[in-house]
Amino acid sequence: xxxxxxxxxxxxxxxxxxxxxxxxxxxxxxxxxxxxxxxxxxxxxxxxxxxxxxxxxxxxxxxxxxxxxxxxxxxxxxxxxxxxxxxxxxxxxxxxxxxxxxxxxxxxxxxxxxxxxxxxxxxxxxxxxxxxxxxxxxxxxxxxxxxxxxxxxxxxxxxxxxxxxxxxxxxxxxxxxxxxxxxxxxxxxxxxxxxxxxxxxxxxxxxxxxxxxxxxxxxxxxxxxxxxxxxxxxxxxxxxxxxxxxxxxxxxxxxxxxxxxxxxxxxxxxxxxxxxxxxxxxxxxxxxxxxxxxxxxxxxxxxxxxxxxxxxxxxxxxx
Amino acid sequence: xxxxxxxxxxxxxxxxxxxxxxxxxxxxxxxxxxxxxxxxxxxxxxxxxxxxxxxxxxxxxxxxxxxxxxxxxxxxxxxxxxxxxxxxxxxxxxxxxxxxxxxxxxxxxxxxxxxxxxxxxxxxxxxxxxxxxxxxxxxxxxxxxxxxxxxxxxxxxxxxxxxxxxxxxxxxxxxxxxxxxxxxxxxxxxxxxxxxxxxxxxxxxxxxxxxxxxxxxxxxxxxxxxxxxxxxxxxxxxxxxxxxxxxxxxxxxxxxxxxx
Numbered sequence: 001x002x003x004x005x006x007x008x009x010x011x012x013x014x015x016x017x018x019x020x021x022x023x024x025x026x027x028x029x030x031x032x033x034x035x036x037x038x039x040x041x042x043x044x045x046x047x048x049x050x051x052x053x054x055x056x057x058x059x060x061x062x063x064x065x066x067x068x069x070x071x072x073x074x075x076x077x078x079x080x081x082x083x084x085x086x087x088x089x090x091x092x093x094x095x096x097x098x099x100x101x102x103x104x105x106x107x108x109x110x111x112x113x114x115x116x117x118x119x120x121x122x123x124x125x126x127x128x129x130x131x132x133x134x135x136x137x138x139x140x141x142x143x144x145x146x147x148x149x150x151x152x153x154x155x156x157x158x159x160x161x162x163x164x165x166x167x168x169x170x171x172x173x174x175x176x177x178x179x180x181x182x183x184x185x186x187x188x189x190x191x192x193x194x195x196x197x198x199x200x201x202x203x204x205x206x207x208x209x210x211x212x213x214x215x216x217x218x219x220x221x222x223x224x225x226x227x228x229x230x231x232x233x234x235x236x237x238x239x240x241x242x243x244x245x246x247x248x249x250x251x252x253x254x255x256x257x258x259x260x261x262x263x264x265x266x267x268x269x270x271x272x273x274x275x276x277x278x279x280x281x282x283x284x285x286x287x288x289x290x291x292x293x294x295x296x297x298x299x300x301x302x303x304x305x306x307x308x309x310x311x312x313x314x315x316x317x318x319x
Numbered sequence: 320x321x322x323x324x325x326x327x328x329x330x331x332x333x334x335x336x337x338x339x340x341x342x343x344x345x346x347x348x349x350x351x352x353x354x355x356x357x358x359x360x361x362x363x364x365x366x367x368x369x370x371x372x373x374x375x376x377x378x379x380x381x382x383x384x385x386x387x388x389x390x391x392x393x394x395x396x397x398x399x400x401x402x403x404x405x406x407x408x409x410x411x412x413x414x415x416x417x418x419x420x421x422x423x424x425x426x427x428x429x430x431x432x433x434x435x436x437x438x439x440x441x442x443x444x445x446x447x448x449x450x451x452x453x454x455x456x457x458x459x460x461x462x463x464x465x466x467x468x469x470x471x472x473x474x475x476x477x478x479x480x481x482x483x484x485x486x487x488x489x490x491x492x493x494x495x496x497x498x499x500x501x502x503x504x505x506x507x508x509x510x511x512x513x514x515x516x517x518x519x520x521x522x523x524x525x526x527x528x529x530x531x532x533x534x535x536x537x538x539x540x541x542x543x544x545x546x547x548x549x550x551x552x553x554x555x556x557x558x559x560x561x562x563x564x565x566x567x568x569x570x571x572x573x574x575x576x577x578x579x
């Protein structure tokens with residue numbers, strides 16, 4: 001549904017997007033993750049036809065955005081970082097205007113129906129007659145979303161759709177976006193990690209204009225550490241390292257924390273091997289008290305930091 | 320084609336609604352009505368006094384309401400237009416760029432040409448409304464007097480084209496900046512330049528330069544319209560002037576896309 005190949009965008013001497021390629025399948029929600037200034041917004045602006053790229057190709061809903069921008073735009077809904085609202089218009093007037101420029105050749109009644117439908121779907125029908133200037137941040141964001149889905153596009157591109165919302169609104173917006181998937185293919189950008197884990201099926205992590213990882217949130221977690229890590233707390237201040245290392249399947253053991261009465265260990269197991277039972281037995285058989293045993297899952301946050309702080313060898317050379 | 324027209328009208332309609340939803344249109348129309356009304360009263364009083372004098376001898380032998388009242392009145396209206404139109408065009412692009420709504424327009428299935436034309440026609444619509452205000456005053460002359468209508472129509476056509484020139488130039492300047500005040504001031508100065516550009520024509524040593532300067536003067540071309548003459552030379556000048564600035568606006572919007 002969306003295919004980006006070797007996309008490069010430069011602003012003068014600054015390369016904002018550097019040889020970015022990825023694909024999004026129909027009905028998928030793709031999370032576009034990266035620190036501020038990584039090139040997320042620029043990539044999205046290229047995909048929506050707001051600006052041309054210097055190099056590369058982008059195909060949206062079967063249309064090349066450079067060769068056939070009008071057809072591509074007809075099939076794309078876009079929510080920019082700041083919802084593009086006209087303060088002097090009421091919500092209904094605004095959406096009716098958007099319907100006029102986005103839906104070609106629709107009758108007035110068809111437009112009115114689309115507007116009502118979009119307002120219902122994004123829960124803004126209660127402010128239909130209020131001026132956009134007087135809307136709260138949460139409503140502005142949702143009117144922006146209504147604007148993006150108005151023409152029932154194949155592809156939705158959402159630039160930080162939950163930025164600046166309160167926790168309740170964030171949950172509502174995420175539910176809304178999840179509800180839209182299936183009918184629409186969605187790319188959403190964010191720098192908030194749990195958002196990706198909760199809403200997206202696939203993640204593209206971008207840093208300094210380059211794609212540094214692309215996978216499902218689960219796979220990313222696996223890939224990076226290779227294996228699950230266990231945290232074990234034992235009621236003893238003795239040294240259990242040899243015992244734990246002797247458990248079959250255990251690759252590495254470290255002391256995580258040491259207290260007066262108990263010690264915590266971090267145990268790394270071989271890939272796809274569940275060592276929990278054996279570790280528990282080894283501890284109990286040794287006569288120590290087992291206080292705690294839990295899988296220590298690496299969070300997306302850590303992956304993100306690992307990926308975005310890791311220096312690339314060629315970059316180091318070029319200085 | 321039908322699609323293009325629909326899109327242009329959608330943008331033009333939005334622009335017009337924007338003018339009338341904010342105080343801009345109403346303030347403009349109010350100011351224009353007051354100033355034009357003042358000129359109207361002054362010229363009417365002068366005309367009536369001159370008429371009485373000629374009746375009792377001593378005044379100008381013949382009086383013509385077209386030449387002695389309507390023509391200078393429309394000429395004064397053109398000065399008002401010079402002052403007011405930069406305030407209309409200054410927000411056209413600047414405001415959209417500042418508030419980010421330009422992202423909506425540029426990512427909608429519209430061509431840049433449709434957007435530029437829509438904005439141009441929208442501003443023209445507001446300008447037409449201003450001219451209608453003046454027409455209300457002039458219609459009084461038709462009710463109580465018997466002026467010739469041809470020179471009036473020609474004069475209005477000239478005024479309309481003159482204003483369209485300012486609008487096209489103003490649109491271009493607005494497309495180059497996010498700052499409304501800068502856009503307004505620069506448009507005013509640019510329009511004023513074209514207004515008085517022929518002043519330096521007399522002192523130009525080269526006759527070609529002098530001809531060019533005279534030709535570029537917006538007011539020079541307006542004079543014949545005031546006399547009731549519709550000359551194709553002037554029409555061509557105005558249409559080229561407008562096309563030139565609209566073309567530059569299109570280029571400016573396009574280059575803005577590249578710069579982001």
